[in-house]
Amino acid sequence: MIVKQKLLLVGCGKMGSALLTGWLSRDIDELDVIVVEPAGGNVLEKNFNVPVVNSLDKLNVEFRPNIVVFAVKPQAMDQIVPNYGHFVGPETMFLSIAAGKPTDYFQNRLGNSASVVRSMPNTPAAVGRGITVAYRNHAVSDDQKLIATKLLGAVGEVNWVEDEGLIDGVTALSGSGPAYVFLMIECLAQAGIRVGLDPILAEQLARVTVAGSGELARQSTDSASVLRQNVTSPGGTTAAALDVLMAKNGLQELISEAVLAAEKRSRELSG
Template identity: 45%
Template sequence: MDMSRVAEQGLVLLGCGKMGSAMLAGWLDHGLPASSVWVIDPYPSDWVKSQGVNVNTALPETPAVVLVAVKPQMMGEALPAIQALGGGGSLFISVAAGTSLATFEGVLGQATPIVRAMPNTPAAIRQGITALVGNDNTSDAQIELAENLLSAIGETVRLDDEAQMDAVTGVSGSGPAYVFHLIEALAQAGESHGLPHDLAMKLAKSTVAGAGALAIAADEDPSQLRVNVTSPNGTTQAALEVLMHEEEGFPDLLRRAVKAATERSKELSRE
């Protein structure tokens, strides 16, 4: 990842909780000098303080990038600190959920290049996937720079339109929780058939993790992988007849779950 311009001009990280720290760790590992990073956070962790980055000090005049990683609720009080950097040569990247490009433009000025991104929690172990979209002022080179920075925490995908962000929130943003609940429910089902709690949980975790890894590594798509492991009249088929049930199975359940998350995302962005 080409960090030379960012290293020269500096990167400002507004908010350095779990997500900010995961990104910072990735950038430092990719060779971004600690002295080129400014962190603004009211409660920086001991880890952040020990990295050699500039913490809560005066900001450079025109940093290459300002990355906004505060929780949406804290956005109001955090933005004035960076307002002065808007409208100029600094690229803003926001990973704050539910905060639209228009909201940022209102605070930073219409001329500011802004990329809105939606990562997810596996970013903490650099297994995230981040969807991103730029406003009208972002160049292709700036979107590429944003992709480069966000690739420190996993995969990236570009959206055609900001309107897709609510559905992305429903699928990958909130999605890890659906998978955690699947693991939880699968383990409980194993326990109800006589497996000890720890064994059932270990089997459930490794099964979901392994199947996910296989889905990414395999050339076939997941529906073909499912067919491959389903022998006629076998145990898997018996289970899938329950899970693939039209009215009560996974397809309908997940459609409703993703719809609920997508609708809530739309509501939050209007509040």
Template identity: 50%
Template structure:
């Protein structure tokens, strides 16, 4: 979902430091540049980044950009959660209330960023997912009390450049968000694998089973994205009474052993692990 015209105007002048130029950082950067962020307003801080687009500045460590100034409007923290504690102290001088710290790291609480950067630091915690790489991501974000409306709109535009964006006021909901959308693409990929395997068991050649499973899942997703009907209606629309789809759904919709109870347990397990990682 592209940024709005207003967001494009705001993005054209925003200064961004991207700490971590890996897959998620790279996906965000591509979205920003496609939606109006000026390359020379972006600095990637990473000793070994991926592709660096023309015009974007690169620093191996934060010392150079901190010395050069000016401070960024948004400090995007896109490093792995397990090294975040080693990275944050270098940016404490930015915790004066003018730079927004925007995290895309799972399992890292707002309170942790406030402790590392300063109690008055505006912090936005967000959970994007991997379809951001093709600008079809789903991101949910939560802001602390120091984030102004202007800063929130800027973060909304940056995150919205790679897909859909929603906000929650209760940070505790982020664990459930992580379990549904953050981890969700893996569930869909596993479903595709299972469909392909089942096709082989039913007699299809392996390559054909893999091809039609992949195309069916991606095509159904595209249809759902464009349709006005909700998923339940779409499901009913393709299910003839006593037909082949109904026979399969009788298995998948079993109250005790079907996909519904299994997915509930899976999401609960992911949310529980998210809470454990957050400490």
């Protein structure tokens, strides 16, 4: 007999909704979900067919979750997290997807014995193509780690790190990375307009080129460097463009500086 895991999803914005969609679409039968969301409860109940309460005190007193997922914005954590301290116990895991909140942040507010998983997903989770990197504290059991992997894996790939400090670098690369890619799409579309293309066509070409290239990179066993070289003929149009992008102070250096800036900011937020 399969014992259902009782899950409390605290916050159901974009990332929380993406996770919930993934869990429901994967038909995780052994999962019993209740959402805590102050706004839009009726819409959530209609869209997802799960129980929604607008505050913790509206929860049935007999409901004791095995998993509490914090999917609220980092700036809201101080007000929300301490309210869940009474759930701390060996059978309950706390899973956070908030940037800049290390595991000791939760232990300081929930208790040192709290089982805490810190994770960094990214927005492609909304279409099931995200990637998440996670870290578990000392109290998380191997079985709880497997459960967390299954939950996070419902929206994409999952990796674990043994050093929590690496999450700052992960945040800078894959957590913030979609924004860098979207900026690339913007820049390509604007460049297309400059060379005379219709704005709608330029936008379509930019979006599909980036999406298709990403899918090719995902499926290929070749390195990104080899894939780039495969597109580049000596003396051709691509080579002319890459001469600009790969020049000193070009795209490579800009991206490196951008990731370092994001990593630094993540460390600052983590305290």
